[in-house]
Each structure stands twice: as structure tokens, then as C-alpha cells.
Amino acid sequence: MIVLAIVNQKGGVGKTVTAVNVAHGLALRGYRTLIMDLDPQGNVADCLGLPSGNDLFRILFPGNTVPLEEGVYPSGRPNLDVVRSDKSSVSLKTAIGSLSDRPREYILDDVLQGAAYDVVVLDCAPSIDILHTLAIVASHYVLIPTRLDQLAVKGVRDMLYTIKSLARISTCELGAIIPTFYDRTTNESYLQLRHLAENFKEYVWPPIPQDVLCRESTRFGKTLWEYAPTARALVGYNERSGKTVGGYQQVIDRIEEVILR
Numbered sequence: 001m002i003v004l005a006i007v008n009q010k011g012g013v014g015k016t017v018t019a020v021n022v023a024h025g026l027a028l029r030g031y032r033t034l035i036m037d038l039d040p041q042g043n044v045a046d047c048l049g050l051p052s053g054n055d056l057f058r059i060l061f062p063g064n065t066v067p068l069e070e071g072v073y074p075s076g077r078p079n080l081d082v083v084r085s086d087k088s089s090v091s092l093k094t095a096i097g098s099l100s101d102r103p104r105e106y107i108l109d110d111v112l113q114g115a116a117y118d119v120v121v122l123d124c125a126p127s128i129d130i131l132h133t134l135a136i137v138a139s140h141y142v143l144i145p146t147r148l149d150q151l152a153v154k155g156v157r158d159m160l161y162t163i164k165s166l167a168r169i170s171t172c173e174l175g176a177i178i179p180t181f182y183d184r185t186t187n188e189s190y191l192q193l194r195h196l197a198e199n200f201k202e203y204v205w206p207p208i209p210q211d212v213l214c215r216e217s218t219r220f221g222k223t224l225w226e227y228a229p230t231a232r233a234l235v236g237y238n239e240r241s242g243k244t245v246g247g248y249q250q251v252i253d254r255i256e257e258v259i260l261r
Helices: 015-028 043-047 055-060 088-097 104-112 130-138 150-165 187-203 213-219 248-259
Strands: 002-006 033-037 073-077 080-083 119-123 141-147 173-180
Touching: 002 015, 002 130, 002 248, 015 033, 015 043, 015 080, 015 119, 015 141, 015 173, 015 248, 033 043, 043 213, 055 080, 055 088, 055 104, 088 104, 088 130, 104 130, 130 150, 141 150, 150 173, 150 187, 173 187, 173 248
Parallel strands: 002 119, 002 141, 033 080, 033 119, 141 173
Antiparallel strands: 073 080
């Protein structure tokens, strides 16, 4: 089983959209996939057209005896299950933060041990908190979506610093940086993409084109794979050479090639 954390300390970078479409894309390729929402806003359920729920609270609350398999919620899609989150996760963070016995940072890692999934995708809140720490400790790799602007790119550096600061208790590695909202018509997008590539080399994967269909699919509670399978955000854009570049489809390809190999 491989655990992937979708993280960025800057909000508004397409983190949940990335998590949902990566999870469903992997499920469509036959991987038994679980997506866990670690954000009290509970946006994963909204993106999948599911009712809100306190699954995360039930599974992780200290002293709770609900096993993972009883706390997951079916997504209604083959190979894809969900652990939903809601405002109860705020009190969950307080409860975990007050623990003083077995290192609290390993709670999520313990819960996931032996889980009957090929891939677990963790959608993390943009703020650094105890759930964020739990996610990094439990994960094998982080995928960092980022807008191509100065503040969001700074969020990438902050995230890498956080991973480094937890190296004593975590073996999590950088898997990829995924540029989102890529607009080929603006010089800023191009310059920031080049800046990322120069600094992080092979970790920078092809960008996700800006696409209004991402917002539309969320509004209808569907992933892009269901709502608009030919969307630019999925299939990428055509270069003058005729080569197709970017999109979540290539992200799934790279995950298979680099991480799940």
C-alpha cells in the first residue's frame, strides 16, 4: 500500500480538486483507492456529491474503537472509498493534541497499517496543524499542487521545510510538484513554471491547464473523469509540435511510472 499526501501550506491551489481527481483516476485504473479528508471544511464529500459525515472523527478520536473498515464511506464508484471530514475534526485536533502517551504523530499511521487498499490519498488542510503532521508521518510521498504565482511557490518551499523538520519521525519524501491553473497566455505562468523547473528539476510534473470545468464538476458533485472526460485539465493541451502536455491524466501516468512501479 502506498500513501500519498496532497499538501500545500497555501490555500486556493487546487488541492482538493487534485486529490479527488487523482484518487478517482487511480480507481479507474483498477487500484483499490481510499481518499481521506483531513480538512474540517469537508470539501471531499462535496466534490464527490456525497453527504457530509464525521468519519475521520470516528476513526481517529483517541479511545475510539471504530476500525478503519467500518468508518469508510462508499463513494458509489468502483474501487473508491472515502473517509469524510466535517467540523468535528476541529475537536479531534484538540483531543489528539492533548495526548501525552504513545507519540501522537503516529495515530494515523497506526490506523492505516494493514488497510486493504493499494493507494491511500490524503487531502490535507492548508494550515499546519496536528492532522497535517499525522499525514506526513503516515505518507510515503507528498504531492504538492501549486498555482504559478509567487506566493503559492513560496508555499512549496515552506512545505518542503516542514517535511524536513519531521525527518526524525517520518520517512516521507517529495513525490512531485504539480503546477495548477496553468495559463499559457500569461507571461507570469510561464516564468513561474520555468522557475520551478530550474529549482526542483524532475520533481516538477507537467502542469494542469486552467479550466472552468474544474469548478463546474465540483458544483455537480462529480470528478472530471465523470463530468468532462475531454476537459483540458484532464487531457492537457496540444503544443505546436502536436504533442499533448499536462493534465491529470499525465499525473496518473507519472504516479504509476514513478511511485507505484
